[in-house]
Amino acid sequence: EIVMTQSPATLSVSPGERATLSCRASQYVSTNLAWYQQKPGQAPRLLIYGASTRATGIAARFSGSGSGTEFTLTISSLQSEDFAIYYCQQYNHWPTAFGQGTRLEIK
Amino acid sequence: EVQLLESGGGLVQPGGSLRLSCAASGFDFSNYAMAWVRQAPGKGLEWVSGIAGSNGATNYADSVKGRFTMSRDTSKNTLYLQMDSLRAEDTAVYYCAKTGGRYFLFDYWGQGTLVTVSP
Numbered sequence: 001e002i003v004m005t006q007s008p009a010t011l012s013v014s015p016g017e018r019a020t021l022s023c024r025a026s027q028y029v030s031t032n033l034a035w036y037q038q039k040p041g042q043a044p045r046l047l048i049y050g051a052s053t054r055a056t057g058i059a060a061r062f063s064g065s066g067s068g069t070e071f072t073l074t075i076s077s078l079q080s081e082d083f084a085i086y087y088c089q090q091y092n093h094w095p096t097a098f099g100q101g102t103r104l105e106i107k
Numbered sequence: 108e109v110q111l112l113e114s115g116g117g118l119v120q121p122g123g124s125l126r127l128s129c130a131a132s133g134f135d136f137s138n139y140a141m142a143w144v145r146q147a148p149g150k151g152l153e154w155v156s157g158i159a160g161s162n163g164a165t166n167y168a169d170s171v172k173g174r175f176t177m178s179r180d181t182s183k184n185t186l187y188l189q190m191d192s193l194r195a196e197d198t199a200v201y202y203c204a205k206t207g208g209r210y211f212l213f214d215y216w217g218q219g220t221l222v223t224v225s226p
Contacts, residue, residue, distance in 0.1 A: 043216035096211035
């Protein structure tokens, strides 16, 4: 099974600054990589799929990049509502696998 | 508007059973694969089971295979998860999720229902 590893576990960033989150797959997953945002007490929300395509209604400050085994989620200018936990997920191989999450907190 | 509404969670003893439901609306339910994904308290996300839109074929994570059964009723636009032989480690919020374009790509999620397995 593919293991997804996210780093860092916790990222402290000030509002208005850029945040960069990383995700690594233990095997090649092409660009079949998604990012989800989860706020406390809420369900996850799809942000990015295909490694770099924003889902419907997702703000342009969210961008994804990478292919193969290394991926990045960048939030260009953090807003207060962006502080949450972010998960990456590979959907190239059965079974799908999620990373353990990166908690983005206010600095 | 896509809506997914789970129900059926609660407290159950180890070895017991529970059936979760997910009422779907706002899309052609029979044409999309669906899934159950769970999240243990304070932990990450774990895919549990999936059902194909085209033929209703199901598959399961190894951790629940043989104990959980996923099904759907396309006349009611409802998804089910029958959970038997429950263990403490099954304690989690269970989300139903709609797929979009790819079998494991989840574009809409329900609000979740909490299952607690405890004596």
